[in-house]
Amino acid sequence: MASLLVQSIDQLSREKGIEPQIIISAVEDAILVAARKYYKSTEDLRSELNRETGQIDVYAVKKVVENVTNPTREISLEEAHKLDPNASLDSEIKIVKPTDVLGRIAAQTAKQVIFQKVREAERENVYGEYSGRIGEVINCVVKRSEGPDLIVDLGKTEGRLPRREQSKLESFQIGERIRVVIVQVEKSSKGPQVIVSRASPILVSRLFEMEVPEIYDGTVVIRSVAREAGERTKIAVFSKDRDVDCVGACVGMKGMRVQSIIRELRGEKIDIIEYNEDPVSFAANALSPAKINRVAVVDAAGKQLEVIVDDTQLSLAIGKKGQNVRLASKLLGWKIDIKSEEEKRQEVETQMEQLVAGGTPISEVAGIGERTAEKLVEQGITTVEKLGQMTPEQLQEIPGIGPKMVEKIRLAVNTYYSQFEEGAAAGEVTETAETAEAGTPAEVEEPVAVEEEVEVAPEAQAEPEQAPQAAEPATSEDEVENE
Numbered sequence: 001m002a003s004l005l006v007q008s009i010d011q012l013s014r015e016k017g018i019e020p021q022i023i024i025s026a027v028e029d030a031i032l033v034a035a036r037k038y039y040k041s042t043e044d045l046r047s048e049l050n051r052e053t054g055q056i057d058v059y060a061v062k063k064v065v066e067n068v069t070n071p072t073r074e075i076s077l078e079e080a081h082k083l084d085p086n087a088s089l090d091s092e093i094k095i096v097k098p099t100d101v102l103g104r105i106a107a108q109t110a111k112q113v114i115f116q117k118v119r120e121a122e123r124e125n126v127y128g129e130y131s132g133r134i135g136e137v138i139n140c141v142v143k144r145s146e147g148p149d150l151i152v153d154l155g156k157t158e159g160r161l162p163r164r165e166q167s168k169l170e171s172f173q174i175g176e177r178i179r180v181v182i183v184q185v186e187k188s189s190k191g192p193q194v195i196v197s198r199a200s201p202i203l204v205s206r207l208f209e210m211e212v213p214e215i216y217d218g219t220v221v222i223r224s225v226a227r228e229a230g231e232r233t234k235i236a237v238f239s240k241d242r243d244v245d246c247v248g249a250c251v252g253m254k255g256m257r258v259q260s261i262i263r264e265l266r267g268e269k270i271d272i273i274e275y276n277e278d279p280v281s282f283a284a285n286a287l288s289p290a291k292i293n294r295v296a297v298v299d300a301a302g303k304q305l306e307v308i309v310d311d312t313q314l315s316l317a318i319g320k321k322g323q324n325v326r327l328a329s330k331l332l333g334w335k336i337d338i339k340s341e342e343e344k345r346q347e348v349e350t351q352m353e354q355l356v357a358g359g360t361p362i363s364e365v366a367g368i369g370e371r372t373a374e375k376l377v378e379q380g381i382t383t384v385e386k387l388g389q390m391t392p393e394q395l396q397e398i399p400g401i402g403p404k405m406v407e408k409i410r411l412a413v414n415t416y417y418s419q420f421e422e423g424a425a426a427g428e429v430t431e432t433a434e435t436a437e438a439g440t441p442a443e444v445e446e447p448v449a450v451e452e453e454v455e456v457a458p459e460a461q462a463e464p465e466q467a468p469q470a471a472e473p474a475t476s477e478d479e480v481e482n483e
Contacts, residue, residue: 006054009023009024009027012118016118016121017122017125017156018118018121018122019121022118022121023118023121024051026113026114026121027049027056027114028047028049028056029047029113030109030110030111030112030117031047031056031058031110032045033109033110034107035047035058035097035099035102038102042073043060043061043062043072043073044060044061045061046058046059046061047059056099057096057099058096058097059094059096059097060094060095060097061092061093061094061095062080062092062095063075063090063091063092064077064080064087064091064092064093066089075093077089119191122191123192126157126191126192126194127185127192129156130154130192133182134183134184135181135182135202135206136181136182137179137181137203137206138154138179138182138196139177139178139179140153140155140177140178140180140196141153141175141177141178142172142173142174142175142176142178143158143174145174146160148162148163149161149162149163150172152178152180152196154196157192157194158194159180159182159194160194161195161196161198164199165183165195165196165198165200166199166229167199167229167230167265167266168230169230169265169268170198170230170266179198180196180197180198180203181197181198181200181202182194182196183195183196183200198229199227199229199230200227201225201226201227202225204225204227204233204235204265204270205222205225205235207261207264207265208222208235208261211257211258212249212250212257214246214249215237215249215250218240219239219240219241219249220238220239220240220244220250221237221238221239221240222235223237223275224236224331225331226327226328227327228323228327229268230266231268231269231323232269232270232323232324233268233269233270234270234271234273234286234327234328234330235250235273236275236282236285236286236331237249237250237272237274237275238274238275246274247273247274250272251272258270258272271289271327273285273286273288279297279305280295280296280297283305283332283334283336286327286328286332287307287317287324287325287328287336287338289316290309290313290316290317290324291309291313292307292308292309292317293308293341294307295307295308296308298337302335303333303334304334304335304337305336305337306337307336307337307339308339308341308344309338309339309340309341310340311342314339317338318338325338360384360416361382361383361384362376362381362384364384365384365387365412365416366412366415367408367409367412367415368409368412375398375399376398379398384413388413395409
């Protein structure tokens with residue numbers, strides 16, 4: 001029986017892929033649990049398996065002391081010498097406990113403990129193996145379905161293919177072989193849960209690595225992948241070698257390489273795009289097959305782009321239900337706002353109209369409080385220009401504004417406009433002073449001379465050649481330029 005136990009342990013370790021020492025420890029713990037349950041003692045019990053003989057022994061360990069205070073865990077030196085002549089103070093004495101009396105219930109308890117320990121060891125073994133293989137593509141077999149999820153056989157364990165990780169184009173039969181990528185390994189009460197995927201962008205990357213030798217050896221690098229499983233994928237590639245066309249390498253001769261991946265993904269469309277460090281150029285490539293007129297960076301810190309296309313290319317650039325621009329945005333990591341030429345033109349015209357007719361906000365006028373400004377804005381009076389056109393009677397009709405407030409508003413508006421009048425007057429005075437300092441009184445009187453010439457001698461208009469003689473030199477230069 002002893003040799004049979006050792007053989008069983010070795011066979012179990014090979015089947016489960018577990019170290020033999022783990023199973024031996026499980027057997028020792030199981031016998032120890034059974035012994036404690038049988039003896040119902042507080043002694044320090046220990047078990048030990050002899051691998052050579054297969055004998056399992058249970059010991060009660062006691063410490064050798066001079067004065068015994070706890071008989072269940074201590075033993076006197078005199079008693080210890082009876083069991084072991086070489087015993088000394090502070091050493092330990094092992095007292096053998098019979099195991100043939102444990103009985104059937106104890107054996108059942110030991111069996112349960114062994115199975116539990118082996119399962120725990122097996123779970124740890126599976127978790128340790130698959131947690132280090134995240135991102136790896138493996139072949140598996142569809143085993144069964146649990147609701148919308150599929151359970152696949154990975155070999156040593158089972159994997160779960162959730163509905164969210166399945167492609168919209170795909171449906172599988174029981175026993176069908178498929179390729180999946182490991183995306184997550186979770187610890188649960190039932191053991192490690194290996195989550196696999198058919199919808200992850202990592203699957204597309206790994207398939208390209210398997211089909212394209214230039215990607216496998218590092219000549220061509222995959223920079224980013226954006227995918228909506230079952231519909232379309234955009235993949236950006238970059239070549240480290242100037243002599244290697246990254247897009248052509250991925251497409252292959254007559255499209256053989258990319259077609260192989262498309263068949264694996266059950267007809268999913270794939271756009272292969274050349275990566276560019278410049279987000280403007282990269283965006284123009286990423287929005288293919290649409291033709292882009294121009295791209296502008298709206299906010300570099302916020303990573304926002306504005307793309308302008310022809311009116312005929314707008315729907316193609318946006319894509320079905322916004323798919324093309326959505327995937328391009330994921331690929332770049334930037335927000336993309338697409339507009340047609342007509343939309344952009346209307347937007348610019350609207351902005352120009354607002355600049356011309358927008359006026360000055362009331363908040364910029366000193367002397368008008370926040371509450372008063374809020375009351376005016378509620379009535380649609382948002383600019384100083386609109387406020388200046390209103391009569392005192394109209395202002396008093398606004399709830400919460402009385403005669404005193406009307407007078408205060410009038411003074412604030414007058415003060416606001418007076419600063420521009422004073423500025424204009426100051427500019428005229430400064431110009432006159434500069435002219436006087438220049439010492440050219442003839443030039444100051446010159447406009448009068450021009451007026452007299454126009455009134456007295458209208459024939460000068462019919463004879464443009466005489467005009468330069470009567471006009472100032474500056475006017476002569478202007479006419480020469482016009483000619």
